[in-house]
Amino acid sequence: MITGDLICSLCCGNTRTEAACSECVFYQKPKRNYNEAPSYSVSDMDRNMGLESYGNSIEGALCAYDIENGGRLSDGNAIKIIELLIDKYHFQDQKIDEDNQIIVNGFNYVDEAIRQDLKDVATQEIVKVLGVIRFVAKRRTKTGREYMTVIHQYVGQRVGSGARLLQR
Structure with missing residues (x-):
């Protein structure tokens, strides 16, 4: 709560809430630890065709959105889109907190594919699939588009519900 009074950093840290402190110039929204969200393992996904098809739908939508945007979607953008989807499906966020329009539009695009x-x-189940996709994307990326290149090559562009197109 903004009162104009001085408060020590320890007290501020112990009493901070978004509702009470969002107007404070020093307030920062806590960062989410996406590694603690439920997730399938990569081997779980490899052994289950149903789970694999769920992941293909999500990653195929990322590919389609990337193609619609002239291949400008970086791995970082894709990871942020997946994190926003985890925010919605796991953390139950009602609105997305993002200013980058390519990410906002990507979130809406992939979310529509999920729906x-x-x-x-x-x-x-969706949360666990999103969790493993995020894990793989973070592990695969090095300089910018390694993850996107792999999913374009092995998953392909979503062209409709349950349909993907691999490009050669």
Whole structure:
């Protein structure tokens, strides 16, 4: 709460809440630890065709969005889109907090694919698939588009519900 009074950093840290402190110039929203969100392992995904198809739907939508944007989607953009989807499906955020329009539009694009392709899939399953996709993307990226290159090559562009197109 802004009162104009001085407060020590320890007290500020112990009493800080978004509702009370969001107007303070020093307030920073806490960072989420996405590594603690539920996630399948890579081997779980490899052994289960159903889970693999869920991941293909999400990654295929990322590929399609990238193609629509002239191949300008960086791995960092893709990871941020996945994190925003985890915010929605796991942390139950009602609105996204992002200024970068390519990320906002990508979030909406992939979220629409999830609503179409995975409408009968439990939210917890979607969260776990998003978690492993984020893990793989972070592990794969080095300088900018390594993850995007791999999913374009092996997953392909989503062209409709359950349909993907591999480019040669």
